[in-house]
Amino acid sequence: MENETRRIVGSGEKLNIWQSLFYGFQSVLACNLFLGPIVIIGIMKMDISSAAALISMTFLACGIATVIQSGFFLKFQVIQGMSFATIGAIIAIATQANFATFAGALIVASIVLMLIGWSKIFSKIVKNFIPELVAGTVILIIGLSLMPITFNSLIAIPGNPGVNFLEAGVTFAAMIVFMRLAHLPNKIGRVSMVGAVIYAIAIGTFVASLFGHVDLSPVASAPWFAVPQLFPFGAPQFELNSSLIMSFILLIVMVESIGTWFSIAEMSGEKLESDRIDxxxxxEAVGCLIGSFFGGLPVTSYASNSGVIAVTKVFSRYAAIGGGIIAVVMALCPKLMFLIAVVPSSVVWGIYGVICIMIMMSGLMSIRNYSLTERNILVIGTTVLTTIGATVLPPPLVQSMPPLLSYLFSSSICVGALTAIIMNLILPAKAADRALVTNS
Known part of the structure; x- marks a missing residue:
């Protein structure tokens, strides 16, 4: 019988410095923290200096937020990265006003979110409106919503699509091989388990270099050290409408984060108590607030890291602290940041493919504990339907919606999460719907 009993390293278990940095490094690699700011840069058509500043400051904000969240507040292995649900709001505020107004809106929204957490309102909302069936469904649609992004991004990468898919496919296959080798009850299994992500990225990058897709010149020209600048886009400006919009968006983003937290709790076997949620x-609010001082973008707990730790089974928060420190050092040392940036996008998306599967299957494992009654099937099925629907909505249609709806429908994860919550409320649950299935 196949050995599936690898030891789970709990969130409170300490790792030594090198273990923390190693596991944290592969999480930073897999989470692809460059992606969010690169999307903003492309849409805003920023010049090179502004683009470099935005990427660097986003890494700084993500690193600080990760250390704060995993070290002092949630104390889970979470990597904080820019939330894609906020892109619509960022673009709208920055184009209609400027980045200084966006910074002011983010400061106000962070304080509002902080007060909600301190008042312990959010955990009560979760307890009453997000039972485990809904949480599992949210985990499922997080993985599901990331899958089209993987394929669309591979198609959009410059160059020969066939070569791009080949590089991604080799990386994907290497990742699967190392994951399976990790089950061997010997040294090969132990080595494969701890570094499957890094090994797969290394193999994928080597294959990409054979096609000339690895360019080390930015590393050579990048400086070794850069001093972060306080409010790099000017003193924050405060405007009521933009502040209200960002406050609403950050609440929506928390739905994404809650899904990630539930995913980690489900996989690790730990409890996500009300106090921990608050x-x-x-x-998360403190991370967003501090990041806003340095020109960083709003952060959320990245679901992609759940896929990484589903492979390694290392849930120790000290790995996330190591990842946060690496992100901060990279922000302060552009040469190191560009060294990671040379990993081709096709390789990253190859890793993402496996991560999507692991997240989605984690949600399915949670859902299978419930009886598939007609009511529960409708909750799950409608959520999946609206999530897929949101991913295929034409951008012009989304942009033509009222601002708040436009921001909401720009994130299929938010649409799906809200659908699950609403369906759970409007379809009363009977005793049969709450019954748990005994899996033999």
């Missing part, structure tokens, strides 16, 4: 909300 502390996590405060931690």
């Amino acid at each position: 502390k996590g909300v405060v931690g």
